[in-house]
Amino acid sequence: MAHCDPDVLALAALGEPITDATDVEHLAGCVECRGELESLATTVRVARTGQAPLVLPPESVWQGVQATLASEPVPLPLDRRRPRWLAAVAVAAGLLVIAGSVTIGRSIAQGPSPTTVAVATLTTLPGAPQTASGSASLQQRGNSRTVEVDTVGLADPQGFYEVWLMSPDDSGLVSLGTMSGGQTHATFPVPDGLPLAVYTNVDISDEPIDGNPGHSAVSLLRGQFAV
Numbered sequence: 252m253a254h255c256d257p258d259v260l261a262l263a264a265l266g267e268p269i270t271d272a273t274d275v276e277h278l279a280g281c282v283e284c285r286g287e288l289e290s291l292a293t294t295v296r297v298a299r300t301g302q303a304p305l306v307l308p309p310e311s312v313w314q315g316v317q318a319t320l321a322s323e324p325v326p327l328p329l330d331r332r333r334p335r336w337l338a339a340v341a342v343a344a345g346l347l348v349i350a351g352s353v354t355i356g357r358s359i360a361q362g363p364s365p366t367t368v369a370v371a372t373l374t375t376l377p378g379a380p381q382t383a384s385g386s387a388s389l390q391q392r393g394n395s396r397t398v399e400v401d402t403v404g405l406a407d408p409q410g411f412y413e414v415w416l417m418s419p420d421d422s423g424l425v426s427l428g429t430m431s432g433g434q435t436h437a438t439f440p441v442p443d444g445l446p447l448a449v450y451t452n453v454d455i456s457d458e459p460i461d462g463n464p465g466h467s468a469v470s471l472l473r474g475q476f477a478v
């Protein structure tokens with residue numbers, strides 16, 4: 252027995268009821284056709300919910316759809332009078348859904364543009380290389396915050412450089428992350444809930460590789476965020 256027409260499966264995947272009793276009966280008993288339908292339906296479902304990254308169809312797919320739309324209707328068996336262009340339009344619509352979801356997915360992934368909330372000029376502390384300097388900026392994107400750090404003249408740490416947020420009176424200290432010698436730019440996420448009204452200072456220390464996660468007390472650059 253012949254399998255279901257791919258057009259029928261494509262339409263069914265897009266939510267069209269299967270009206271042909273022969274198709275319904277065949278589908279109930281054919282693992283191959285059910286698998287094909289489930290695969291198409293999954294694609295449509297994923298595209299509509301936008302819950303998974305999708306790859307845009309290659310140009311050849313679009314050309315195929317256009318060619319199908321432009322071509323003369325193919326004669327169908329008597330029991331399959333459904334116009335072929337309808338399936339082509341349905342498939343094209345499905346692809347448009349996917350393409351739209353990809354666009355939406357991308358804009359969600361990118362979210363709103365980051366806004367610079369505050370900036371800090373980092374100046375040298377005793378013991379830092381004379382030519383060292385740096386800056387930090389606090390970026391807000393939606394609910395997430397990041398600190399971007401740029402440095403000049405820090406190339407020769409004992410072990411590595413570490414970036415901290417601290418309160419001006421030294422009562423609080425939070426490590427944001429590390430930078431290697433010669434690294435001039437880094438972006439660090441700010442822990443959720445960290446009160447930046449308290450942790451207003453950015454500090455870069457020189458850390459030996461000694462397994463001690465605490466601050467080495469060798470600060471090289473420091474600055475205070477200002478709005």
Ligand SMILES: [Zn+2]
Nearest residue numbers: 254255281284
């Ligand atoms: Zn089948």
